Amino acid sequence: MQKFFFIGFFIFTLLAGTMSLNTSHAGNNLNDLQKANIIFDWLEPQFPELLKPAPQETQENSGIIFRYYSATNVYIATFQNHLFFIDHQVNLHDLGEVDFWLNYIREGEHEPDPGETWTDPVTGIEFVWVPEGCYDMGCGDWTDSCWDNEKPVHEVCLDGFWMGKYEVTQGQWTGVMGSNPSYFKSGNNYPVEQVSWNDVQDFISKLNSEGNSTFRLPTEAEWEYAARSGGRAEKYAGGDDLDSLGWYWSNSGSRTHEVGTKAPNGLGIYDMSGNVLEWVSDWYSDNYYSVSPRDNPQGPETGSSRVIRGGSWIFDAWDCRAAIRPYVTPGFRDFSLGFRLALSPGQQ
Structure with missing residues (x-):
């Protein structure tokens, strides 16, 4: 009653x-x-x-x-x-x-500590907390000669976010999508590759429907900030010694390698220079750095190509710099191209 x-x-x-x-x-x-x-x-x-x-x-x-x-x-x-x-x-x-x-x-009552980790209970994908901050984005005096599209160096300020500790693996992709598109089918802990930007959106949509989290690709600004250990003046993702940090043409043996087998950067994130290139969310524009907003830039509103970051096993050292920003069409697939996931705070 x-x-x-x-x-x-x-x-x-x-x-x-x-x-x-x-x-x-x-x-x-x-x-x-x-x-x-x-x-x-x-x-x-x-x-x-x-x-x-x-x-x-x-x-x-x-x-x-x-x-x-x-x-x-x-x-x-x-x-x-x-x-x-x-x-x-x-x-x-x-x-x-x-x-x-x-x-x-x-x-929680307090922001996570820099480098703190969280693991998705559905997939086992690990994430690292990247704290809020401002940094000089682009190709500065801490690196070598630059492409024009890496200039001008400009200040960017970002909210904190979660970044994938590793590139998404073949095992994680197969667990969600049911098949493995990779050229190098070497094992579950190798990065998935031969996935287009559009394929990645399908993966994210299906992954988000299976749990309580809202995964996404990082923005280009988030990617570089995380790669450079929270915006430090680093040539590669974690420092200046690429041989210790990543797999590239001189040490890869012409193939991908298991994720996390080189040294991490200053936040505890692996393979952001080398192994496989990584899709980000942004459309590409040659002059975007000249017009980018300071706070949480999302990239151009439209375009025909998407930005890819980080270099790969088939690139030379110079092309694995943290500042380099190639671009390809959203339907492009290649055996050197994969991705990692990101999460906004409160979306995990």
Whole structure:
């Protein structure tokens, strides 16, 4: 009886006074019940004296998702993208938007430490936290002679993000897509290659549909910032000694190699110089560096080619510099071309 009284009272209260609530949802793949359960599960250990004992199962009625705690006669509930607490006197307390709570829970109270890692539970893909910061993007005096499209050097400031610790492997690709397109079918821990930008978008779309995370390609600015260990003045991804950092023409034996077998850069990220080239999200433009915004640049709005970064096993050392920015059409495939994933904060 009490349960039905609560539901009726809750609906009446919402209809009477809260129908103007913001009903927008964050861009993720969780349904309302999954969102509520994440928040409820997180709240219980935060308030063990109030939200006890073990409640009844999460229930849903007329769009209201709730748990009832019989020992204290209280409820926690979600409705119209808001979180509510209902005390023992049936007073309704609006605690804010569901998506705010989800982001708070996912990010934690503090930003991750630089180089901190997170592993996707669905695929096992590992990510490294790249902290926010500003850096001089392009080909500067810390490297050799430059192509024109690597100039001018310009300041870029980025929000923190998660970057794949390794290039996506053949095993990870096959686990999602069901087949392996690679030319060098050497093993599950070798980088996947012969994938176009369009193929990668299909992989990301399918991967995002299978879990709770929102994966993407890094932007060109994010890629270079992560490669240079958080924007340091580095010629290659991690320093000036390419033989220790990456697989390129002089040491590769004319093939790809298992990911993570050379030294990492200063953030603990591997193979950003050499092994395989890596797709980024940006369209390509010759003069983009002259017009790029300072904060979180996303690349040109349109184009005919996409940027690829990092050099590969078939490139000479100069073409594996962190600043180099080749470009190819989105449908292009090659046995030296792969990718790594990125995540915005709160999307893991």
